Amino acid sequence: MASPPTPCRLAILLLGVLCSAAAVAAARYAPADDHLLACGAEAAAVLPDGRRFVPDSGCASTRLRSPAPTLSSAAPPGSPPPPSPLHASARVFSCRASYDLAVRRRGRHILRLHFYPFGPALSDSRFHVGAGGLLLLHNFNASSPVIKEFILPVDSDVLVLTFVPDSGSTAFINAIELVSAPEELVGDIGTLVTSGGASQIDGLSSQVFETLYRITVAGRKVTPFNDTLWRTWVNDADFLVGTDSTNYKVWSFSGRIAYPKGSRQMTREVAPDNVYRSARSVKPGANVTWGFPVPASSRYLVRMHFCDIVSKALYELYFNIYVNGNLAVKDFDLSSTTGFLAYPYYIDFIVDVEDEGMLKLAIGGLKQSRSDEVSGILNALEIMRMNKTSGGMDGNFPIALDMEYGVSKGIGEVARSLLCGFIFAGLFVALVMLVLRLRIELRNNGTAWSWKPMDSGEGKLAKAYQLVPSKADY
Numbered sequence: 001m002a003s004p005p006t007p008c009r010l011a012i013l014l015l016g017v018l019c020s021a022a023a024v025a026a027a028r029y030a031p032a033d034d035h036l037l038a039c040g041a042e043a044a045a046v047l048p049d050g051r052r053f054v055p056d057s058g059c060a061s062t063r064l065r066s067p068a069p070t071l072s073s074a075a076p077p078g079s080p081p082p083p084s085p086l087h088a089s090a091r092v093f094s095c096r097a098s099y100d101l102a103v104r105r106r107g108r109h110i111l112r113l114h115f116y117p118f119g120p121a122l123s124d125s126r127f128h129v130g131a132g133g134l135l136l137l138h139n140f141n142a143s144s145p146v147i148k149e150f151i152l153p154v155d156s157d158v159l160v161l162t163f164v165p166d167s168g169s170t171a172f173i174n175a176i177e178l179v180s181a182p183e184e185l186v187g188d189i190g191t192l193v194t195s196g197g198a199s200q201i202d203g204l205s206s207q208v209f210e211t212l213y214r215i216t217v218a219g220r221k222v223t224p225f226n227d228t229l230w231r232t233w234v235n236d237a238d239f240l241v242g243t244d245s246t247n248y249k250v251w252s253f254s255g256r257i258a259y260p261k262g263s264r265q266m267t268r269e270v271a272p273d274n275v276y277r278s279a280r281s282v283k284p285g286a287n288v289t290w291g292f293p294v295p296a297s298s299r300y301l302v303r304m305h306f307c308d309i310v311s312k313a314l315y316e317l318y319f320n321i322y323v324n325g326n327l328a329v330k331d332f333d334l335s336s337t338t339g340f341l342a343y344p345y346y347i348d349f350i351v352d353v354e355d356e357g358m359l360k361l362a363i364g365g366l367k368q369s370r371s372d373e374v375s376g377i378l379n380a381l382e383i384m385r386m387n388k389t390s391g392g393m394d395g396n397f398p399i400a401l402d403m404e405y406g407v408s409k410g411i412g413e414v415a416r417s418l419l420c421g422f423i424f425a426g427l428f429v430a431l432v433m434l435v436l437r438l439r440i441e442l443r444n445n446g447t448a449w450s451w452k453p454m455d456s457g458e459g460k461l462a463k464a465y466q467l468v469p470s471k472a473d474y
Contacts, residue, residue, distance in 0.1 A: 038175055076118070106156070125169055
């Protein structure tokens, strides 16, 4: 029979728990910019994950601008309780309005817009949303609750978020999140997959992305509470298409997910541990396919996450990766890429979806795999739509976002420009006063400014300015 714990043992155990909690807290991502706004709210809203959203009125780092009064709207009495404290109120705009969000650190940011239409007037709203001069949402109607997430570069000291109601309609927003994104979240290089093959492309870091799907394969839903970037990952079961259940196997893992030391590409901000603790595997000679409805005539970034939690040794898995029916990677050997088991890794694919409006992803098992049951795996995936033009996600439209250009350079840059103007004006005035005073003093001393030719010392005349007595003073 085990002896009861002594006070000393309890103290040591408590100290260990506190140290572990401190380590987790220290490791949690702390963004330089962290705007959390509860729009139209009278008091702060605290979420289960601990985040605190402050009212959008009276926030020191945010300014709401509108040529007409905006309305604070609350859910009508007797309506069912909202799923989140953020959905209890909204800010309603009858004309073009904007939020000026101060930016401490320029670079890539995550922008989340919460829409929860708790009344018919909000459900019927139709409007446009722009950020930093780029049209994010065109002719948008939030008839049902939705969170729109964008990853976008910010190159000014202020991000101006503009809402433009359609003619005869209104615009609304329940909550806004603007968070600095870690540098490793989006790389610059991806693999373009077409019917002609796969090739490397760059320039991804300058693009704007709209998140459409974030999937954990064969795992439980991951909520913002368990994600350092407050993301939500849903299970993949509803997206499996044309796949015989005998062709795959579901896996879970309780061990430690190891990240490469000093790696700038793979961190827990790229994806949380929980999405790597589950996987769906494919048998040799079989395929597992997922299908996702997407808007047609768009380009997408598809990020596929891999972590070998099924093998007992290295070099047991060999499989193909297909993107929209095209071979993206042949004979993929995860062990050669990572060199370890339970090491996370991802690949970014770029694909164009034309008229079909369906994006299909698949892994195909190869018979050279050492196991007869497992040939390939997938742990998680993300699908993001890319902006079509530099003016908007859906292309260029004649939507007036003019009110933001007055501060599009940022408050800091405007202030610096004004300061420089004042400095130059002051210097000019001081110089004029100095010259006038010098002329007066020289006139009082019997000298004045004049000019005459003088010998340059080489037998030639050179023009020179010098002080000489003036004839008027004799």
